Structure formats: structure tokens, C-alpha cells
Amino acid sequence: MTSAQLEIQLIASLVAIACAIPGTFLVLRKMALISDAISHSILPGLVIGFFITHDLGSPLLIIMAALSGVVTVVLVEFIQKTKLVKEDTAIGLVFPAMFSIGVILISKNANDIHLDTDVVLLGELAFAPFDRFLLDGMDLGPKSLWTIGVILIITLSLLFAFFKELKISTFDAGLATALGFSPAVLHYGLMSVASVTTVGAFDAVGAILVVALMIAPAATAYLLTDNLKKMLLLSVFFGVFSAISGYWLAHWLDASISGSMTTILGMVFLLVYLFAPKRGLISVLYRNKQQQIEVSLLTFLLHLNNHTEKNERHINHLNEHINWQKVRSKSVVDLALRNNMITIDKDIISLTEKGKNFTDKAIDYIITNDDSKIESIKEDFFLFRG
Amino acid sequence: MKQQKFAVTVDDLTVAYNYKPVLWDIDLAIPEGVMMAIVGPNGAGKSTLIKAILGIIDPIAGSVSIYGKPYKKQRKLVGYVPQKGSVDWDFPTTALDVVLMGTYGSLGWIKRPGKKEKKTALESLEKVGMLSFKDRQISQLSGGQQQRVFLARALAQDAAIYFMDEPFQGVDATTEIAIINILKELRKEGKTVVVVHHDLQTVPEYFDWVTFLNVKKIATGPVKEIFNDDNLTKTYGINYKVSVQK
Numbered sequence: 001m002t003s004a005q006l007e008i009q010l011i012a013s014l015v016a017i018a019c020a021i022p023g024t025f026l027v028l029r030k031m032a033l034i035s036d037a038i039s040h041s042i043l044p045g046l047v048i049g050f051f052i053t054h055d056l057g058s059p060l061l062i063i064m065a066a067l068s069g070v071v072t073v074v075l076v077e078f079i080q081k082t083k084l085v086k087e088d089t090a091i092g093l094v095f096p097a098m099f100s101i102g103v104i105l106i107s108k109n110a111n112d113i114h115l116d117t118d119v120v121l122l123g124e125l126a127f128a129p130f131d132r133f134l135l136d137g138m139d140l141g142p143k144s145l146w147t148i149g150v151i152l153i154i155t156l157s158l159l160f161a162f163f164k165e166l167k168i169s170t171f172d173a174g175l176a177t178a179l180g181f182s183p184a185v186l187h188y189g190l191m192s193v194a195s196v197t198t199v200g201a202f203d204a205v206g207a208i209l210v211v212a213l214m215i216a217p218a219a220t221a222y223l224l225t226d227n228l229k230k231m232l233l234l235s236v237f238f239g240v241f242s243a244i245s246g247y248w249l250a251h252w253l254d255a256s257i258s259g260s261m262t263t264i265l266g267m268v269f270l271l272v273y274l275f276a277p278k279r280g281l282i283s284v285l286y287r288n289k290q291q292q293i294e295v296s297l298l299t300f301l302l303h304l305n306n307h308t309e310k311n312e313r314h315i316n317h318l319n320e321h322i323n324w325q326k327v328r329s330k331s332v333v334d335l336a337l338r339n340n341m342i343t344i345d346k347d348i349i350s351l352t353e354k355g356k357n358f359t360d361k362a363i364d365y366i367i368t369n370d371d372s373k374i375e376s377i378k379e380d381f382f383l384f385r386g
Numbered sequence: 387m388k389q390q391k392f393a394v395t396v397d398d399l400t401v402a403y404n405y406k407p408v409l410w411d412i413d414l415a416i417p418e419g420v421m422m423a424i425v426g427p428n429g430a431g432k433s434t435l436i437k438a439i440l441g442i443i444d445p446i447a448g449s450v451s452i453y454g455k456p457y458k459k460q461r462k463l464v465g466y467v468p469q470k471g472s473v474d475w476d477f478p479t480t481a482l483d484v485v486l487m488g489t490y491g492s493l494g495w496i497k498r499p500g501k502k503e504k505k506t507a508l509e510s511l512e513k514v515g516m517l518s519f520k521d522r523q524i525s526q527l528s529g530g531q532q533q534r535v536f537l538a539r540a541l542a543q544d545a546a547i548y549f550m551d552e553p554f555q556g557v558d559a560t561t562e563i564a565i566i567n568i569l570k571e572l573r574k575e576g577k578t579v580v581v582v583h584h585d586l587q588t589v590p591e592y593f594d595w596v597t598f599l600n601v602k603k604i605a606t607g608p609v610k611e612i613f614n615d616d617n618l619t620k621t622y623g624i625n626y627k628v629s630v631q632k
Contacts, residue, residue, distance in 0.1 A: 168487050171477045174468045178440040179491035226523035228478045
């Protein structure tokens with residue numbers, strides 16, 4: 001591996017981490033679309049910053065760009081507050097307007113510089129190692145590594161300092177206000193971080209893909225955990241994983257790095273979406289299927305409970321009487337036998353003590369919805385897990 | 387009962403959404419140590435009144451004081467149970483963690499909850515009978531359990547005045563009784579409890595003080611004196627009959 005390759009992967013990983021952190025909170029706040037808006041509307045800020053400094057590496061560009069990101073959020077909220085249009089419409093109105101101002105400014109005045117529309121949209125990670133940070137002639141590494149490094153350190157410090165505040169204002173803005181943690185301050189803080197991060201990631205992955213880096217890792221992590229800290233860590237992990245494997249995919253395909261990174265992000269999400277243990281699609285379908293069988297089981301046990309007469313409990317009678325297909329009857333009877341809930345003696349089915357107990361508890365739960373007594377059977381049956 | 391000292395005083399409070407008043411010139415004094423129901427029809431501004439007292443909504447006129455000082459200086463004296471529907475229960479967190487949020491107010495900015503706060507949170511969970519659910523993800527709790535977690539969170543605030551926005555909404559009879567017993571316990575400790583309440587039948591049984599609200603304040607005072615058909619009719623606008631056990 002050459003040092004340029006290493007540098008690219010390092011930059012991509014830092015970008016992924018810096019994006020995953022605000023991204024997690026955006027997803028939890030149901031504001032994923034805002035990241036799209038921010039990523040497009042920082043363009044006029046970048047361009048104006050460039051006109052002032054005539055230096056693409058100036059920190060003023062980042063500040064101006066972040067500012068226009070925050071302006072976008074303010075405008076969206078202002079339009080939405082009038083109640084004349086809904087939030088998603090407001091977002092759809094504001095960011096194209098901001099973006100087009102940027103595009104016009106570039107095409108009018110900056111035709112001859114590196115700030116062209118392709119780079120803005122897609123970024124170019126492969127060129128990042130060529131732009132060095134030189135101090136007194138000493139090579140301190142690629143400039144974008146420094147930019148995203150500083151942004152990441154700021155983001156991490158803010159996250160550690162205000163984790164509790166971010167959590168409460170995201171979960172319950174009303175209580176946060178009552179306790180004196182102004183949700184507005186935290187909201188704009190988060191928006192500023194998201195804007196600054198977008199600017200930092202811009203160089204590397206461009207305006208469109210930065211959205212994927214913010215949203216996809218968080219959305220993937222959300223399917224896997226019930227814990228905010230773990231969700232943050234998983235988001236970071238998925239981000240870095242996709243950044244590095246995306247780089248090698250691009251290397252192998254000889255294609256765009258940012259495109260490959262996003263492809264990996266999408267594939268990772270798809271895998272988790274399908275196979276996540278609790279919230280994955282397959283697990284949900286399996287659970288539904290199991291619940292269906294368990295409802296049948298309960299119906300069956302209840303029938304046994306209600307009838308002492310032998311003819312009602314004959315195994316063939318059950319087939320006809322409960323009106324199920326053979327397969328279903330068999331799987332229900334098997335399930336009941338496996339759990340020692342019934343005994344079969346000369347084709348006559350009887351409830352065992354355990355089966356009777358179970359039926360009583362289950363019926364009681366279904367009628368009262370009070371789940372304090374069914375803790376013991378929750379583990380074995382999906383039906384009672386709420 | 388000593389009734390001279392007021393826990394909460396509301397003066398000329400007016401709140402408007404988009405220039406349409408939802409609360410109109412409210413004067414209200416809540417004596418210390420009462421258990422008060424706020425009743426009124428939908429859209430009467432009951433939740434709004436609580437939110438305005440807690441500074442969650444800015445009024446366009448009027449002022450609120452908690453033991454004689456503005457709310458902002460008295461935050462630590464006030465506990466709050468919002469409506470259950472006001473939060474996203476799919477949020478990745480546990481019951482214990484939600485209750486821990488009740489201690490954030492006394493911690494202030496940046497400082498993190500430590501052992502002391504965790505102990506408070508565990509004790510609060512125990513009080514509402516939810517200790518065994520402490521590590522359960524909150525979406526895995528039933529509606530009644532979620533409401534208990536919210537109550538535990540308010541208990542963890544260790545306040546002198548509690549505001550609760552429809553704590554009985556969507557809970558079964560057992561949970562309702564459990565909650566009301568905890569509230570009565572709070573009152574015994576000399577705390578003031580203010581509850582937005584919907585079930586008029588249970589007002590005389592649960593509360594000793596009541597405020598009738600319908601955009602304007604209709605009446606406020608002891609349940610025994612003012613909880614009558616006259617005030618109910620004025621508040622609900624229809625000829626309301628409720629059997630009051632005196």
C-alpha cells in the first residue's frame with residue numbers, strides 16, 4: 001500500500017466518523033432530509049468565502065459554508081412556522097434555491113478555478129493527497145486530513161460534553177425545556193456541527209454522497225441496538241468499514257471512490273435490514289409467522305379447556321372442528337406436545353397441568369392486558385412479548 | 387389544612403397560537419400541598435396552561451411564579467410528567483435511562499449522572515413498581531408501564547411541585563390506582579400535585595382541589611365546594627350532570 005492510498009483511507013475514515021455522529025442524532029430526530037438540504041445549500045457559502053479570500057484552503061470558506069447551512073435550517077423553520085407549507089415542502093423549496101445561487105455564482109465568476117460543479121457534487125478523494133499542508137517547507141500531510149481531523153476533534157469534544165443534553169432534547173424536548181436545557185440552542189448546535197462536518201466532508205465525497213455517510217450508518221445501527229451509545233459506536237463502525245472497503249472496491253473496479261463507498265453503505269444497510277436479529281425483515285416475518293401459530297395453539301388449548309367430552313377432543317375431530325388444514329393442525333399439535341401442554345391417549349387429547357396453567361395465564365393476559373404474570377412465558381412465546 | 391402559602395401563582399396569563407388565544411387572562415393561585423385536577427373540554431388549554439407555567443411555551447402576556455419567584459429560578463422545585471404521546475418510544479434507550487433524565491435538571495449542563503443519580507433513579511423505579519424492568523428497552527413496555535416510567539422520572543426530579551399531563555391516559559385500572567396512590571403519597575409528604583384530568587367521575591375521589599378551565603378560568607377551589615353541576619355546565623357548555631359524593 002502506498003502512502004497516498006493510506007492517506008486516502010485515513011481521510012475517508014475520519015470523514016465517515018465525523019458524519020456518523022451528527023447523522024445519528026439527525027436520524028433519531030427524524031431530520032434525515034435536513035442533511036440533504038444542508039449539503040446542497042453550503043455551496044453559496046463556499047463560493048462567497050472563496051471570493052473573499054481567493055484561497056480554497058482558507059478556514060473562512062468553512063465558516064461561511066457552515067453559516068449558509070445554518071441559514072438554510074433557519075429559513076426552513078421560518079417558512080414552516082407560517083404553517084402555509086409543510087416541513088418537507090419547505091426543505092424542498094429552500095435548498096434548491098440556495099444551491100442554485102451557488103451554481104450561478106460559480107458559473108459567473110469562478111469558471112477558471114478548481115471549484116467546478118462536478119467536484120462539488122461528487123468530490124474527488126483520489127486527489128486529496130496531492131494538496132499538501134506545508135509549514136516552513138515541511139510536509140505535514142494532506143490538507144483535507146487536517147481539515148477533517150480538526151472538525152472531528154471539535155465534534156467529539158462537543159459530543160462528550162453535551163451527550164446528556166443532546167439525548168434529553170432529542171427524546172423529550174418538553175422536559176429538556178422545563179429542566180433548563182434549551183432545545184433551540186442544542187438544535188442549532190447540532191445543525192452547526194452537521195454543516196461544518198458537511199463542509200469538511202465535501203472535498204472528499206461531494207455534496208450528494210455526504211448525505212449517505214450521515215444517514216446510512218445511523219439507519220443501519222438503529223436496526224441493531226436499543227442503546228444510544230451503542231448506536232453511535234455502530235454508526236461509526238459502519239461508516240469506517242464502508243469507507244475502507246469502498247476504497248478497495250473502487251481500487252478493484254477502477255471507479256469513483258465516493259461512489260464505491262456509498263455502494264458499500266447501501267449494501268451493508270440492505271444486509272442488516274434483511275438479517276438484523278430483532279428488527280430485520282426476515283426476523284419480523286418469522287416472528288409474525290410464529291405468532292400466528294401461537295394464536296392457533298392458544299385457540300386449540302382453549303378448545304380443549306372448554307370441552308371435557310371425549311368426542312370433542314378426538315384428534316380427527318379437531319381437524320374438522322377447528323376447521324384447519326392438516327398441516328396447520330399438525331404443527332399446532334406438535335408445538336403443544338413439545339411444550340408438554342397436552343397428552344394424547346388413544347387419539348384423545350387431554351390438557352396437562354402445564355397446558356391448563358398456560359391457557360389460564362394467556363387468556364387472563366389477553367383479557368386484562370396485564371403482563372405482570374406472564375413474564376415466565378415471554379421467553380418462549382413471541383405472542384407475549386408485546 | 388394550612389392554605390395561606392401558594393406554591394404556584396399565575397397572573398393575567400394569556401397564551402396564543404398564531405394570534406388565536408388558547409388561554410385568556412388566567413389568574414390562578416395553587417395552595418401548597420393540594421392535589422389539584424385541571425378539568426375542561428378538549429382544546430380548553432389545559433396542557434397549554436401547564437406548558438406555560440413550565441416555560442415550555444412563551445405566553446404573550448402575564449407572569450408565573452413558583453413560591454414567589456420566576457420559574458427559571460425555581461426549576462429544581464418542579465417535576466413534570468408530559469403526555470405519554472409527546473415522545474418517541476422507539477428511541478434507543480432503557481427504562482432506567484429515561485428515569486435518569488429526571489436527575490439531569492439538578493446536574494445542570496455538562497455534568498454527567500453518577501452513582502448518586504443512578505441510586506435516585508433506581509429508587510424511583512422501585513416506587514412505581516418497575517424496578518424489574520429497568521433494563522428493558524422502552525418500546526418493549528406496555529402503555530401503563532411507560533406511564534409509570536414517566537412518573538418515576540418525575541419522582542427522580544425530587545421536586546416540591548409536580549405537574550402531570552394526563553397521566554391516566556391509556557392506562558388500565560390497576561395502573562391508575564397505583565399511580566393515584568403514589569400521588570397521594572406525594573401529597574402526604576407536603577408536595578403539591580397538579581394533574582390534567584379527563585375522567586370527571588373520579589375527580590372527587592382523587593383530588594381535593596380543582597380548576598375548571600375553558601380558555602378562560604371558570605372556577606378554582608376545593609372540590610367539596612366548587613365541584614358542582616353549575617361549574618361543569620359553565621365549563622363544558624352542556625347541561626352536565628355528575629353525581630358528586632359530598
